[in-house]
Amino acid sequence: LMVTPTGYTGVSRKSHLVFDACFESGNLGRVDCISEFEFDLFIRPDTCNPRFRVWFNFTVENVQETQRVIFNIVNFSKTKSLYRDGMSPVVKSTSRPKWQRLPAKNVYYYRCPDHRRNYVMSFAFCFDREDDVYQFAYCYPYTYTRLQHYLDSLERRNLDYLQREQLGLSVQQRRLDLLTITSPEKQKKLVVLTARVHPGESPASFICQGVIDFLVSQHPVAVILRDHVIFKIVPMLNPDGVYLGNYRCSLMGFDLNRHWQEPSPWVHPTLHAVKQLIVQLSQDAVSPNLQPASKICITHFIQ
Incomplete structure (x- = not known):
């Protein structure tokens, strides 16, 4: 989408900005040119x-x-935001591919009388390289494709205490991955970890990846944990929402975190698969790898 100043009818030129969000996890609906x-x-x-x-x-x-x-x-649909407490958007460009936060002094979050007193986040920016493509985001993106590359690299390491399997598929047929991390010994506690039920809460994926990296490492604490605990990890509960650039919902518009009670295998297939797994693990009191009297600890990395 090229945006030109109001009333301009000539040939497009440099400084007539071209906006795009047609890529994985992209989101931008409309751009209005207020002035140059x-x-x-x-x-x-x-x-x-x-x-x-x-x-x-x-x-x-x-x-x-x-x-x-x-x-x-x-x-913005929310009034409460970390932008009120000093958070700022992130930016990168083709020549500087590492994400960095905009200076807080250039970011303002306020009620705007021109937009029915809705909260508006404004930020000032100076482009410094004509040939660069600049990318701006709410927070550090962590895409479905990035997760798949990461899990593929883990799988290629052929660790005997790591197993990857496809627990199910999303509505759009994206993988719902399940990792099992544990050493071969028997009689263990069980911990279930999940992340990214809300697509826009991308820090959850960075935390989850950090946990996985630690658990498969040779750190003495990680070795002890693998010897005493079975970790079941679902790194991305809402792959469609992440791919589509949603903030909170799945492809079909559901906040999955509000549907644990009775998830539908058709409408909420990823949630249904994870709940079935948890129910099965809870009932599996005779499993040789699970202590009969142990409780399952479930943790959500949703922000």
Whole structure:
């Protein structure tokens, strides 16, 4: 989407910004040009659920060196936000591929009278390299594809205390992965860990990956844990929502964290598969690898 100043009818030129969010975990619904320097950006709601508008992830190109802009994210669905407490969006570019946070002094989160007193997050930015494509996001993205690459690399290590299996498929036929981490000894406690039931809470994936990296390491504590505990880890409960760039919902517009009671195998297949696993583990009192009297500890890394 190329955005030109209001009333401009000539040939497009440098500084007429081109916005794009048609990529994995991308989200940007609309851009309004307020002036040559200011743009109102509208978040696309979660698929099939207009209530949630928080996650954004988009690119900007066709910039001019030293071009200064103000981007206003104008349609947040939440009033409470970490932006009120000093968090700032992240940015990277083709020549600087490492994500970094925008300076907090350039980010403002406030009630805006021009947008029915909704909360707006505005940030100022100066483009410094004309050939770069810049990418801005709500927080550090962690995509479904990134997870698959990570799990593939783990699997190639052929660790005898790590097993990867496909627990099920999402509505759009993406993998629901299950990792089992434990050493061969018997009579153990059981811990179930899950992450990314809410797609926009990407820090959960970084935490989960850190936990996995530690548990498969040769750290003395990790070795002891593997000797005494069976870890069942589901790294991404909502792969469709993550892929689509949603904030809270699945493909069909459901907040999966509100449907544990009676998940549908058709509407909530990933949730249904995980609940079936937990129920089976709870009932499996005669398993040779599980202490009959042990309780299952379940942890969600949802933020």
